[in-house]
């Protein structure tokens with residue numbers, strides 16, 4: 001399998017690159033602004049950029065598109081930039097998938113829902129609340145109407161190993177390990193289903209290998225709000241100078257409205273892959289602790 005991972009310098013893409021390689025796929029991972037030793041430059045905003053690595057030579061069977069503007073509050077005030085980086089980049093990825101006859105894999109989010117229900121399944125009605133959410137949904141719809149082989153995988157609260165260690169759990173555990181005093185104000189009313197990026201890569205691998213297509217929700221067994229998630233990290237790496245304060249989303253006054261009761265149900269995926277085991281936050285923190293101590 002020849003797999004191009006657009007955005008392999010990031011959390012999900014980096015895990016896809018390393019896992020697919022481990023499984024024997026021939027992979028080409030790309031970066032945009034953050035060069036790594038494993039990636040080549042590719043700008044999904046301009047597929048005629050002459051600095052782009054030549055994908056034709058690689059002839060991909062599958063393209064995993066990970067690029068988006070994911071800073072949800074920033075998106076509220078920068079709608080055009082959000083559209084370009086999330087929707088237009090996806091339209092360009094569709095063009096590439098058509099050109100090479102490749103399957104397109106797109107990573108989407110539980111933010112396409114309004115957060116009134118939680119444990120969302122693929123058949124639940126969407127109702128995005130903010131600019132980022134609307135653009136992620138628009139990108140999904142571009143793919144669905146493009147008449148190409150595709151997978152849309154909705155995920156939320158992704159954590160795991162990544163070069164820049166910028167995800168919530170990685171950042172928090174690293175800061176706690178430094179032993180510095182910290183006070184965190186976190187919303188106790190924002191619930192989601194955290195998922196390890198490694199499992200996202202494993203699930204995509206299964207779907208592609210088994211020639212599946214369409215919409216899939218990914219989730220493990222955890223259903224946690226932000227305070228609970230931070231407390232979980234604290235139980236492994238915390239010290240007495242870490243103060244976690246529980247606040248409401250209303251108190252935080254974030255620019256973008258959040259789907260409060262979010263999170264996915266992976267019941268469809270689990271039924272099709274009964275032997276697949278999702279790891280959970282405790283598995284990751286245990287492993288991280290073993291590696292760092």
Ligand SMILES: NC(=O)c1ccc[n+]([C@@H]2O[C@H](COP(=O)([O-])OP(=O)(O)OC[C@H]3O[C@@H](n4cnc5c(N)ncnc54)[C@H](OP(=O)(O)O)[C@@H]3O)[C@@H](O)[C@H]2O)c1
Pocket residue numbers: 006007008009010011012013030031032033034035042043044045065066067068070089107108109110136155156157158159
């Ligand atoms: N993380 C989550 O909790 C979460 C939740 C739901 C959905 N998702 C979705 O999952 C996808 C991946 O998220 P992530 O957390 O892995 O994001 P990430 O760590 O920020 O990675 C994004 C990747 O996209 C690349 N990229 C950005 N702009 C690009 C451009 N113009 N051309 C080419 N590549 C570009 C980045 O490259 P450089 O860094 O080199 O610029 C980076 O490798 C996104 O679509 C996001 O919406 C993530």
